[in-house]
Amino acid sequence: ATTLENVKEKGHLQCGVTSGLPGFSQPDEKGNWTGIDVDTCRAVAAAIFGDANAVEFTPLTAKERFTALQSGEIDMLSRNTTWTLTRDASLGLNFAGVNYYDGQGFLINKGIGVDDATQLDGATICIQAGTTTELNLSDYFRAKGMEFKPIVFDTSEQTVQGFAAGRCDVLTSDRSQLAALRSKLSDPSSAKILPNTISKEPLGPVVRQGDDQWFNIVKWVLFAQINAEELGVTSANADDMLKSDNPNIQRLLGTDGDMGAKLGLPDDFGYQAVKLVGNYGEMYDRNVGPDTPLGLDRGINALWTEGGIMYAPPVR
Amino acid sequence: MQTPPKDQPGKKPGIIRVEGMHKWYGDFHVLKDLNLTVDQGERIVICGPSGSGKSTFIRCINRLEEHQQGKIIVDGIELTDDVRHIDTVRREVGMVFQHFNLFPHLTVLENCCLSPIWVRKTPRKEAEASAMEYLERVKIPDQANKFPGQLSGGQQQRVAIARALCMKPKIMLFDEPTSALDPEMIKEVLDVMIELAGSGMTMLCVTHEMGFAKTVADRVIFMDGGEIVEQAPPHEFFTNPQEARTQKFLQQILAH
Amino acid sequence: MQTPPKDQPGKKPGIIRVEGMHKWYGDFHVLKDLNLTVDQGERIVICGPSGSGKSTFIRCINRLEEHQQGKIIVDGIELTDDVRHIDTVRREVGMVFQHFNLFPHLTVLENCCLSPIWVRKTPRKEAEASAMEYLERVKIPDQANKFPGQLSGGQQQRVAIARALCMKPKIMLFDEPTSALDPEMIKEVLDVMIELAGSGMTMLCVTHEMGFAKTVADRVIFMDGGEIVEQAPPHEFFTNPQEARTQKFLQQILAH
Amino acid sequence: MMTESTMKAPKKALRPVKWMRENLFSGWFNTVLTLGVAYLLVTSVGPLLNWFFLDANFVGSDPSACTGAGACWLFISQRLNFFIYGFYPDELQWRVDVMFLLLAVSFVPQFIERFPGRKWLGLFGIFGLPIVGYFLIPGGSFGLEEVQSSKWGGLMLTLILAYIGIIASLPIGILLALGRRSDMPIIRGICVVFIEVWRAVPLITVLFMASVMLPLFLPEGVNFEKLARALIGITLWQSAYMAEVIRGGLQAIPRGQYEAADALGLGYWRKMGLVILPQALKMVIPGIVNTFISLFKDTTLVLIIGLFDILGTVQSTVTDPAWQNVAIEGYVFVAFCFWVFCFGISRYSQNLERKLDTGHKT
Amino acid sequence: MKKQTIDTRPAGPKPWYDPRVRSLFFQAVAIALVFWGGWILVDNTLSNMESRGISTGFGFLGETAGFGIIMNLVPYDATMSYGRTFWVGLTNTLLVSAMGVVAATILGFIIGVARLSSNWLVAKMALVYIEVIRNIPLLLQIFFWYFAVLSNLPSPRQSVDVGGALFLNNRGLYLPDPVTQEGFGIVWGGILLAIAAVVGIRIWAKKRQLATGQIFPTFKVGVAILVLVPIISYLVAGRPLEWDLPALRGFNFGGGITIIPELAALWIALSLYTASFIAEIVRSGILSVSKGQTEASKALGLPNGLTLRLVVIPQAMRVIIPPLTSQYLNLVKNSSLATAIGYPDLVAVFMGTTLNQTGQAVEVVAITMAVYLTISLLISLFMNIYNRAVAIKER
Ligand SMILES: Nc1ncnc2c1ncn2[C@@H]1O[C@H](COP(=O)(O)OP(=O)(O)OP(=O)(O)O)[C@@H](O)[C@H]1O
Ligand SMILES: Nc1ncnc2c1ncn2[C@@H]1O[C@H](COP(=O)(O)OP(=O)(O)OP(=O)(O)O)[C@@H](O)[C@H]1O
Ligand SMILES: NC(=O)CC[C@H](N)C(=O)O
Ligand SMILES: [Mg+2]
Numbered sequence A: 001a002t003t004l005e006n007v008k009e010k011g012h013l014q015c016g017v018t019s020g021l022p023g024f025s026q027p028d029e030k031g032n033w034t035g036i037d038v039d040t041c042r043a044v045a046a047a048i049f050g051d052a053n054a055v056e057f058t059p060l061t062a063k064e065r066f067t068a069l070q071s072g073e074i075d076m077l078s079r080n081t082t083w084t085l086t087r088d089a090s091l092g093l094n095f096a097g098v099n100y101y102d103g104q105g106f107l108i109n110k111g112i113g114v115d116d117a118t119q120l121d122g123a124t125i126c127i128q129a130g131t132t133t134e135l136n137l138s139d140y141f142r143a144k145g146m147e148f149k150p151i152v153f154d155t156s157e158q159t160v161q162g163f164a165a166g167r168c169d170v171l172t173s174d175r176s177q178l179a180a181l182r183s184k185l186s187d188p189s190s191a192k193i194l195p196n197t198i199s200k201e202p203l204g205p206v207v208r209q210g211d212d213q214w215f216n217i218v219k220w221v222l223f224a225q226i227n228a229e230e231l232g233v234t235s236a237n238a239d240d241m242l243k244s245d246n247p248n249i250q251r252l253l254g255t256d257g258d259m260g261a262k263l264g265l266p267d268d269f270g271y272q273a274v275k276l277v278g279n280y281g282e283m284y285d286r287n288v289g290p291d292t293p294l295g296l297d298r299g300i301n302a303l304w305t306e307g308g309i310m311y312a313p314p315v316r
Numbered sequence B, C: 001m002q003t004p005p006k007d008q009p010g011k012k013p014g015i016i017r018v019e020g021m022h023k024w025y026g027d028f029h030v031l032k033d034l035n036l037t038v039d040q041g042e043r044i045v046i047c048g049p050s051g052s053g054k055s056t057f058i059r060c061i062n063r064l065e066e067h068q069q070g071k072i073i074v075d076g077i078e079l080t081d082d083v084r085h086i087d088t089v090r091r092e093v094g095m096v097f098q099h100f101n102l103f104p105h106l107t108v109l110e111n112c113c114l115s116p117i118w119v120r121k122t123p124r125k126e127a128e129a130s131a132m133e134y135l136e137r138v139k140i141p142d143q144a145n146k147f148p149g150q151l152s153g154g155q156q157q158r159v160a161i162a163r164a165l166c167m168k169p170k171i172m173l174f175d176e177p178t179s180a181l182d183p184e185m186i187k188e189v190l191d192v193m194i195e196l197a198g199s200g201m202t203m204l205c206v207t208h209e210m211g212f213a214k215t216v217a218d219r220v221i222f223m224d225g226g227e228i229v230e231q232a233p234p235h236e237f238f239t240n241p242q243e244a245r246t247q248k249f250l251q252q253i254l255a256h
Numbered sequence D: 001m002m003t004e005s006t007m008k009a010p011k012k013a014l015r016p017v018k019w020m021r022e023n024l025f026s027g028w029f030n031t032v033l034t035l036g037v038a039y040l041l042v043t044s045v046g047p048l049l050n051w052f053f054l055d056a057n058f059v060g061s062d063p064s065a066c067t068g069a070g071a072c073w074l075f076i077s078q079r080l081n082f083f084i085y086g087f088y089p090d091e092l093q094w095r096v097d098v099m100f101l102l103l104a105v106s107f108v109p110q111f112i113e114r115f116p117g118r119k120w121l122g123l124f125g126i127f128g129l130p131i132v133g134y135f136l137i138p139g140g141s142f143g144l145e146e147v148q149s150s151k152w153g154g155l156m157l158t159l160i161l162a163y164i165g166i167i168a169s170l171p172i173g174i175l176l177a178l179g180r181r182s183d184m185p186i187i188r189g190i191c192v193v194f195i196e197v198w199r200a201v202p203l204i205t206v207l208f209m210a211s212v213m214l215p216l217f218l219p220e221g222v223n224f225e226k227l228a229r230a231l232i233g234i235t236l237w238q239s240a241y242m243a244e245v246i247r248g249g250l251q252a253i254p255r256g257q258y259e260a261a262d263a264l265g266l267g268y269w270r271k272m273g274l275v276i277l278p279q280a281l282k283m284v285i286p287g288i289v290n291t292f293i294s295l296f297k298d299t300t301l302v303l304i305i306g307l308f309d310i311l312g313t314v315q316s317t318v319t320d321p322a323w324q325n326v327a328i329e330g331y332v333f334v335a336f337c338f339w340v341f342c343f344g345i346s347r348y349s350q351n352l353e354r355k356l357d358t359g360h361k362t
Numbered sequence E: 001m002k003k004q005t006i007d008t009r010p011a012g013p014k015p016w017y018d019p020r021v022r023s024l025f026f027q028a029v030a031i032a033l034v035f036w037g038g039w040i041l042v043d044n045t046l047s048n049m050e051s052r053g054i055s056t057g058f059g060f061l062g063e064t065a066g067f068g069i070i071m072n073l074v075p076y077d078a079t080m081s082y083g084r085t086f087w088v089g090l091t092n093t094l095l096v097s098a099m100g101v102v103a104a105t106i107l108g109f110i111i112g113v114a115r116l117s118s119n120w121l122v123a124k125m126a127l128v129y130i131e132v133i134r135n136i137p138l139l140l141q142i143f144f145w146y147f148a149v150l151s152n153l154p155s156p157r158q159s160v161d162v163g164g165a166l167f168l169n170n171r172g173l174y175l176p177d178p179v180t181q182e183g184f185g186i187v188w189g190g191i192l193l194a195i196a197a198v199v200g201i202r203i204w205a206k207k208r209q210l211a212t213g214q215i216f217p218t219f220k221v222g223v224a225i226l227v228l229v230p231i232i233s234y235l236v237a238g239r240p241l242e243w244d245l246p247a248l249r250g251f252n253f254g255g256g257i258t259i260i261p262e263l264a265a266l267w268i269a270l271s272l273y274t275a276s277f278i279a280e281i282v283r284s285g286i287l288s289v290s291k292g293q294t295e296a297s298k299a300l301g302l303p304n305g306l307t308l309r310l311v312v313i314p315q316a317m318r319v320i321i322p323p324l325t326s327q328y329l330n331l332v333k334n335s336s337l338a339t340a341i342g343y344p345d346l347v348a349v350f351m352g353t354t355l356n357q358t359g360q361a362v363e364v365v366a367i368t369m370a371v372y373l374t375i376s377l378l379i380s381l382f383m384n385i386y387n388r389a390v391a392i393k394e395r
């Protein structure tokens, strides 16, 4: 059976997320998940079922995530996962797009008196197991002829704990996380983020290889959200927009054409995703934008029309 | 080597028939060409030196051991590999072991009721009533609710006898039932057995209690080296043994 | 606390002297005012009903149990808390237990050599030679290299005797050395003990083997309820006991 | 000769001095030991006491109330709800409370001698409780609102895992043990391999397989709850240990018992069920209970596969930046919870052992 | 009464009443079920892997790993292969297991004996230790030693400094590293000589004791030789040893030998936890030696020390060894909890990062399990050999 059939039969989408990373996927005290990665899953659920809550989250460590996806334990992985060639090609996975363009950075303890990554020779570095950051770090230090001691933890939670306990001088991860992780310190002012960015980290949802229909669904739900932002459709005005005579909007919201049917979805999948979850900009602002504790500017994640690189193929 | 013909009514001839029976343990030939016919109501005592195969023989009769050649027919049923036959035969044959082998986790009464309830499917009430009867017969009704561990050896062996009787078996096998007991307890148990013998039950008893043999046995069988060397009524057996081996054995035993 | 004057070469009077000795287990008064003097070479048999304190008494003599009141003087040394005295006394006193208490992880020979080598500091060669002598004396030299678990009960008890003898003790204590044995093995062990008795060793023996008592004992001591009720030479003891309790006990035993 | 009544044991004076001389200061070695240990105790007990109680903060409503140099127990009481129920919805927590209550009602009386109907409560605890729990906790039937297993957590999850694991591992262990003692070489072989393989691998590898790899081995579409899979992993793993414990008991039953049962005409299953197993199980109660206790402790490993048991919930909250350095308090709290249960169970087993002893040890 | 004629009875039972046939049948069914189940699993796995485009095979072991590992006993850097990460993980597992086994054994024996001490206070303390430690989950104890204790250690700049050679901080314990200089061969020679001498003395002393019964203080003399000879040869050779002292370089200590906190926490937790079980084993082992044995030994005049050494301990060991073995096995398996605190053991490195980077879960997990199975089987094998060697001989 195809993944879509399985999901429909189960009645919910099984989505792999982190075990707790503010802004991306984080449960609150009642176990309700929020975050941009979580919203990406919800949008897919909304598109399939017309219900943004028809989704269950499986918290995974970085180490476990690909195995869980490969085995079929989860239907899609939306866990700030970097798109790389190896992952795409030899792990039997397909990346369905990018929901956040990121890069790797360093969070340091101010006490060590360093203000550039090139001064980190000999540093002890806390890092999460099974990530691209682990690999980039090695590359970077080798290229610069420096040494480092990696302290490898299972979860980002633990890396902060190790950093806070003084086990390491530096914590390295995707830049987007550093701010969030810093906010978990009891004295955030004791740490600072170095200006260096040592890698490209395009993060996005992942599905299993071999089911193109499912691949397309996840991909186009995300594109639909990005297109919605570009077209000015938001969750607030989605109902009004149903009456829009812009053909792009009509196709997006399913009032014209059978775009959904081509994917195996209801034709209003775009409407449901935007109505129930929001367009990409809403998703961003709600979870990681300047008004959130993370306070991240759109930067390169702005639409291409606004000087960023967020660019989705047209719904046509 | 044939039983004297019996003609009284009620006595079924040949309730146990062993014909040309052999048994090996691996390469060791324990029982050699045994032939024996026991009539209903007969009381047989088996004796012989240690290792002569007495226990093995008696255990073959309710198939705790398997024989490899010859026939054993108990109450008309031949003992073969057929599980139904084995079960049927075991129901008719009670066994009393040298070391009692009571179930220590059950009370005396429960020990006695186990087989009636689970094998014979007697209602519990009935089974208990009948068990109490047998416990009275072995003179320990007052111990019914104790655990075996709380009884003396003699009492335990009497419970073992009652337990076997509760199955209402046609045949009772005793394997040295008194040899694990202190002298004073031996008497207790022998008394019960003598009484039982009086009631006309078919009994096969391995024992060296020659007094018992003289009192109750219809026949004494002497085994050595896995063979039946001699069988005779007790009077004859003790006063006028035919075989040299028997004579030697009797000398030892009686001198003791 | 002085050795009694020696006036007879060889025969030391009062090699064991027990004076007004009492012992309690918690509040339970096990031994009551015992008085006994044993001369060198004397052979004493202690008997009495179960629980009368025979074992406890004999164990006090090599201080496996502590007494709380009175004196015990062995070979001129009073048994007190002083460890040196205890060690010295134990070197002179051999003990044979009811349950043999052989060391299962050592061969028969090693069992016998343990004390000579480690306590008496005898060279191993010598110790082994002497152990073999004693093993011959108890008639099991051929078992020397077996482990205790591989021997029969009678053989084990004979090893236990040999082991005690290897210390070349002045005094031997036996605590019901035959009661854990089968009848045929009892004879083996008694034979060895009788032979030993003949060699003039001081012996204290708790036993109910009245035959043994009659044959070898110089004195029979009867204990009951923690007291020495009667002591007399065996002839007198068996034919003409003074106390009512002794008479009753003898009746029981002999009727058996 | 003295009469019995006049002689009393010489005063084994119960005076403390005497007791101390015998138990604490007998010989120079013991004296040194005593003094050393006493010194350690005195120097450590004071600060510990201070930290635990005297300088500790118990009341207040937010982290700022934790001022003292001692423990911040406030943290525990503030988060207690989370530690006990995990993400279970507030308004439905009564369902869990009912289960806690039933659990207590069926097992606490087991510690009280002569409590009427004790046995029945115990039986209910073993057979009835799981059934009640099966309907009550997840809901979804009888008009109860459904609560996904992903919302279960805390102490409640720990108890569910341990409880089901314990109840399931015993019968599986028994079957494996019987299989390993079977006359049939192939059955025996299968059981041996099964037992040895499970016993040889670390539990976390088993949990890893159960939690993320299992669907890979199963036909497409066959799938069940992550919680259930963790449970199956733990149960099978422990049942291998259980099997070995029970085998020990089976081996200790003398052959005569088997023969007597045969002679009474009981078949294989009755022989085992009525005669052999009751004795064997009784004999290995300590081993069984130890296996239970280790299973109970091992449930914490589900944390590694992302389930929030009590340790998981605490672990995830001790890093809360609002509370400074509450790691020790958190861990001490969890340690205390586990200790109470484990110690309780082991005490109970010792009790049981003493009571079940029908005096057949000869 | 049943009426039966024996002669017409068939010689053999119908097949389905013959226990032999039945047993064969059950076994055939069982094995068929197992094979069927196994085949289904394998088939599913293969087809699932195929349909999902997961690569298979062990070729990945040769590929470049590209990630760093903090602690390696075999040479390793990020340019080496995944195969090498396996060895790094395995050696780290073996290291912490070996350290744990040694420490837990020593501690366990001490506490087990303390539990039987005549000293009331000592016995009670041992009891408290056992009852507390073994009733608390190991994972919790590991967290405690790691997170709770680590956060209370000073930073490298404020290290606890013992004589400028030994430093303790939240990066670990730093010890001086001996670096041998030219001429150290002489010291090696001295050490070998000392060992040879001690062995020689032992043999000689034993012979002499056998021959004359005199007992030579082998232990004391041996220790003296082992200490003195190497020291003298060291001095004679002109002190050919230099210590590489740890020193603060940049923001970390460099030089010396480091025991990282992950290792320390894991080691401490494993040792303390296992020791509480070993203590109980030791206690019951000693208690299992019957009172009759001690009495017999005393009756032979052996003093307490010798009784313990010659009679009690040899017998107790037989009881102790089998459960002790399973504790060792448990310790090795429990060392896999390393992954919770980032100690790079086999599970953390190989079944963690390597698995994740290569995505070949089935192969990696299979290898990992095979390793643990092998360790288990090897230990059991040795224990069985030992057991057979010391088993009490019986009839
Ligand atoms: N399971 C067995 N395997 C091999 N040989 C056995 C087995 N059981 C018994 N034997 C041997 O078979 C012979 C007969 O044993 P059996 O127990 O029948 O003798 P017995 O006449 O009852 O002797 P006893 O008077 O000592 O009980 C003995 O030599 C014994 O060693
Ligand atoms: N350790 C002990 N604590 C308390 N009471 C004991 C202890 N050992 C023995 N007794 C009691 O002391 C009494 C004398 O015991 P002892 O073993 O000396 O008797 P005995 O004459 O050797 O009897 P038996 O013939 O049965 O061996 C008995 O009543 C026994 O119950
Ligand atoms: N730290 C993380 O959880 C993810 C890191 C990185 N983006 C990766 O995919 O490997
Ligand atoms: Mg026999």
Ligand SMILES: [Mg+2]
Pocket (backbone or CB within 6 Å): C054, C055, C056, C176
């Ligand atoms: Mg006695």
